[in-house]
Amino acid sequence: xxxxxxxxxxxxxxxxxxxxxxxxxxxxxxxxxxxxxxxxxxxxxxxxxxxxxxxxxxxxxxxxxxxxxxxxxxxxxxxxxxxxxxxxxxxxxxxxxxxxxxxxxxxxxxxxxxxxxxxxxxxxxxxxxxxxxxxxxxxxxxxxxxxxxxxxxxxxxxxxxxxxxxxxxxxxxxxxxxxxxxxxxxxxxxxxxxxxxxxxxxxxxxxxxxxxxxxxxxxxxxxxxxxx
Amino acid sequence: xxxxxxxxxxxxxxxxxxxxxxxxxxxxxxxxxxxxxxxxxxxxxxxxxxxxxxxxxxxxxxxxxxxxxxxxxxxxxxxxxxxxxxxxxxxxxxxxxxxxxxxxxxxxxxxxxxxxxxxxxxxxxxxxxxxxxxxxxxxxxxxxxxxxxxxxxxxxxxxxxxxxxxxxxxxxxxxxxxxxxxxxxxxxxxxxxxxxxxxxxxxxxxxxxxxxxxxxxxxxxxxxxxxxxxxxxxxxxxxxxxxxxxxxxxxx
Amino acid sequence: xxxxxxxxxxxxxxxxxxxxxxxxxxxxxxxxxxxxxxxxxxxxxxxxxxxxxxxxxxxxxxxxxxxxxxxxxx
Numbered sequence: 001x002x003x004x005x006x007x008x009x010x011x012x013x014x015x016x017x018x019x020x021x022x023x024x025x026x027x028x029x030x031x032x033x034x035x036x037x038x039x040x041x042x043x044x045x046x047x048x049x050x051x052x053x054x055x056x057x058x059x060x061x062x063x064x065x066x067x068x069x070x071x072x073x074x075x076x077x078x079x080x081x082x083x084x085x086x087x088x089x090x091x092x093x094x095x096x097x098x099x100x101x102x103x104x105x106x107x108x109x110x111x112x113x114x115x116x117x118x119x120x121x122x123x124x125x126x127x128x129x130x131x132x133x134x135x136x137x138x139x140x141x142x143x144x145x146x147x148x149x150x151x152x153x154x155x156x157x158x159x160x161x162x163x164x165x166x167x168x169x170x171x172x173x174x175x176x177x178x179x180x181x182x183x184x185x186x187x188x189x190x191x192x193x194x195x196x197x198x199x200x201x202x203x204x205x206x207x208x209x210x211x212x213x214x215x216x217x218x219x220x221x222x223x224x225x226x227x228x
Numbered sequence: 229x230x231x232x233x234x235x236x237x238x239x240x241x242x243x244x245x246x247x248x249x250x251x252x253x254x255x256x257x258x259x260x261x262x263x264x265x266x267x268x269x270x271x272x273x274x275x276x277x278x279x280x281x282x283x284x285x286x287x288x289x290x291x292x293x294x295x296x297x298x299x300x301x302x303x304x305x306x307x308x309x310x311x312x313x314x315x316x317x318x319x320x321x322x323x324x325x326x327x328x329x330x331x332x333x334x335x336x337x338x339x340x341x342x343x344x345x346x347x348x349x350x351x352x353x354x355x356x357x358x359x360x361x362x363x364x365x366x367x368x369x370x371x372x373x374x375x376x377x378x379x380x381x382x383x384x385x386x387x388x389x390x391x392x393x394x395x396x397x398x399x400x401x402x403x404x405x406x407x408x409x410x411x412x413x414x415x416x417x418x419x420x421x422x423x424x425x426x427x428x429x430x431x432x433x434x435x436x437x438x439x440x441x442x443x444x445x446x447x448x449x450x451x452x453x454x455x456x457x458x459x460x461x462x463x464x465x466x467x468x469x470x471x472x473x474x475x476x477x478x479x480x
Numbered sequence: 481x482x483x484x485x486x487x488x489x490x491x492x493x494x495x496x497x498x499x500x501x502x503x504x505x506x507x508x509x510x511x512x513x514x515x516x517x518x519x520x521x522x523x524x525x526x527x528x529x530x531x532x533x534x535x536x537x538x539x540x541x542x543x544x545x546x547x548x549x550x551x552x553x554x
Contacts (some may be wrong), residue, residue: 167377171377174366185412227389283491284493285490330511349496461522465526471526
């Protein structure tokens with residue numbers, strides 16, 4: 001029996017993960033709700049002055065989205081490890097890196113995309129100027145996949161352990177610093193009326209690098225973590 | 229060509245041989261560390277004259293700068309050992325990489341604390357988001373991540389391999405972080421402080437610094453040897469050579 | 481003012497210089513004491529395991545050869 005072609009396998013993988021996520025719609029809503037709650041707390045803590053909120057809006061939205069993604073990161077492979085389907089995937093004839101890439105894509109669609117969709121609402125709550133909004137969305141669109149890809153490598157590394165929630169945050173922090181800096185830098189530059197293309201170009205470069213390397217690293221990490 | 233070198237290295241990689249080798253070398257390393265440390269401290273605290281700008285506060289550099297160098301040097305050692313551990317699956321390399329991490333974290337912590345103790349009288353603040361300081365803080369988190377991941381696994385060797393992978397990712401990450409933090413600093417011009425202006429350091433101040441650098445290097449070797457020896461005993465618990473050591477140390 | 485006092489005063493920076501050195505030594509001493517304690521624990525556990533193993537071997541021998549009972553194990 002011939003194994004199905006790569007494109008078929010990829011499509012099947014993506015469809016499976018999206019179907020599974022759709023059946024547990026409540027889980028998709030959780031990070032969104034979390035981001036809303038965190039953003040709502042900032043005006044209460046800092047006072048409702050427009051100028052202050054405007055100044056911090058971009059950074060707050062970025063950090064909130066990052067934290068919300070961290071919340072959902074833990075679950076990226078956990079159900080697949082529990083029912084053993086991840087080990088089947090490791091044994092499958094298709095390249096593991098490609099299959100994991102599809103899983104990461106599905107995870108990004110189900111957690112990061114909803115967050116990007118409500119990002120204008122979050123920004124509006126903090127009175128971010130409308131002209132800056134497109135830059136913020138573009139920065140999120142470039143930064144969130146980088147975070148998903150980096151996070152996937154770390155989740156794969158912790159696949160063989162029990163407790164990983166806080167550990168994941170500890171490991172992700174040093175890795176996500178550059179992405180946060182460039183994304184926030186672009187928003188800040190746009191807010192001050194300066195050219196904002198350069199940091200976004202750096203982010204895009206990081207994304208290209210991560211898209212190529214992270215699935216390979218993820219596959220290697222998974223083989224280490226599951227190799228008992 | 230000297231063909232005994234690869235053979236000798238190969239032998240050294242076996243746990244019982246390394247255990248004896250490290251045990252024989254460790255007292256010398258510790259003695260050298262103490263010797264250079266005492267010379268460096270005497271030279272730095274007593275002999276070196278006060279700086280004409282910073283007074284006596286600059287004397288913190290005799291521990292701050294060597295610790296900062298060690299924090300990076302140990303990360304490099306850890307990265308090389310991690311690479312060897314992953315590629316050739318040598319048990320000793322795994323142990324060296326994992327036991328380097330706590331020492332590196334200790335030196336990074338010293339660097340951060342002494343740096344802020346130096347910064348307070350010199351530029352009036354405990355902490356500034358300068359590129360070097362921020363990179364050092366990120367380095368501390370990298371160390372902590374490696375240590376945390378290593379201890380999260382039930383199986384020591386599997387944990388060591390996973391943490392070694394993380395250490396290698398960290399090595400790629402450090403220059404990226406440094407570059408991005410530099411860029412970020414130029415963006416926020418207001419908060420930059422010119423800490424490390426071009427300065428020529430006098431010989432009276434330089435030689436204690438070099439002596440302290442040597443002392444920390446030797447200290448690292450001594451501490452690493454002790455840690456590796458302990459770890460090898462724990463890892464090789466069922467083997468004959470460990471049994472002999474356990475029995476002989478029970479009698480003394 | 482004696483020379484020791486001037487030395488300890490560090491030109492007015494004593495509050496910064498000495499804590500820095502204290503941290504340096506405190507951390508390094510902790511770093512060298514921790515593996516020493518760990519080594520002691522590892523060796524103790526190893527010896528306990530060896531003792532258990534030899535006790536088990538003795539019991540097995542006893543079961544095979546009940547003519548010389550040495551202890552009243554069940």
